[in-house]
Amino acid sequence: MNKGILTTLLLAIAVTATAVAQEPIDRLRPSDGRNVIARFDVAQQGDTALVTGTVGTEEQREDIIACLLNDYTLYKVVNTDSLNVLELSVPVTQRRAQVSLAVATLRTAPRHAAEMATQAVMGTPLRVLQRDGEWLRVQQPDEYIAWIPESSVAFKSDDAMSAWRARHDRYVVTSLASTLLARVGDDEPVSDLVSGCILELRYKAGEWLRLATPDGREGYVRAEDVTTIDEWAAQAYDATLIERTARRMTGAGYLWGGTSSKVTDCSGLVKVCHLANGIILHRDASQQVLNGEPINDWHDALTGDLLFFGNKTTGRVTHVGIYLRDGNFIHCSGRVKVNNLDPDSPDYLYSPLAIRRVSTAIGTRGITPARQHPWYF
Secondary structure, eight states, X not given: OOHHHHHHHHHHHHHHHHHHHHHXXXXXXOSOTTTOOEEEEEXXXXXXXXXXXXXXXXXXXXXXXXXXXXXXXXXXXXXXXXXEEGGGGSOGGGSEEEEOSSEEEEESSSSTTXXXXXXXXXXXXXXXXXXXXXXXXXXXXXXXXXXXXXXXXXXXXXXXXXXXXXXSOEEEEXXXXXXXXXXXXXXOEEEEEETTOEEEEEEEETTEEEEEOTTSXXXXXXXXXXXXXXXXXXXXXXXXXXXXXXHHTTTOXXXXXXXXXXXXXXXXXXXHHHHTTTEEXXXXXXXXXXXXXXXXXXXXXXXXXXXXXXXXXXXXXXXEEEEOSXXXXXXXXXXXXXXXXXXXXXXXXXXXXXXXXXXXXXXXXXXXXXXXXXXXX
């Protein structure tokens, strides 16, 4: 064989072998940093793997060690002394928290002037990964990571969160908007409430319930505005409920990062409607499109299927809506409204890049029933 060809072949084999060898560890450092903090490198020093960089959690550090020892035969020792694990810098008593406001704003950086990334509603359990002054870098149940002011949360110990998860007298707000009142029959508020807020029962008073916020404030809410967390979490997939929730928000304005029944962005509307059904979806449209069962043609779409729109040349997804029927879909673009997929319709607006069915993918990646989420139960 020609020496040049042999050299090229051996080089190609070496490159391929290197790629294969890197594959297990590369899976632990995805390029999308919205859900995972994983910026680390591995260097070989004899039979020792030297790991440097930053990860978010202690579990990630343990996963790296296990991967290097189990999937790579050349390492006998893994040294992570130079690996920064963010959550280890947070006091143990502050590594768990719950949102204490009806709607809390989370940002892309630890300052009020930073871009709004998302929102979280009262009672949402959080994992605290980092502190920066009054700001906390937290991970939500949908895995999304962003910064929240300390004033928007109530810290919880591990024992307190375990006790919370075991309680059957937690109540979830099912009304789009309600109010926790200081006294029955009065209009003095303790807090506003939105769909998905979770509070704890103190006692029942006829048509009213006395409930407590995560930071201990108590007040009264109408029983018709809430349901027990067990009933909320036990729901089967219900496209009718998802549609009804979206339609009840018709006319609501658009807010970048909005993720509550007050006001949303496009993917926020989708999340709010599914959370009403006890389903936790990934945060952004570009993440949601990666989940669910693919549907090839909108004529085959069913009520509740997710429609994704964007740049047909690059395939970049920038928008999402919920299919209704007869080509109609509801979405938040400027405001929550209904448009049509048929180019001949006077309500035509967009043609979808992709369609995903949630109903047949419950429990798969990015489509998590709350009843199966360890942060809730």
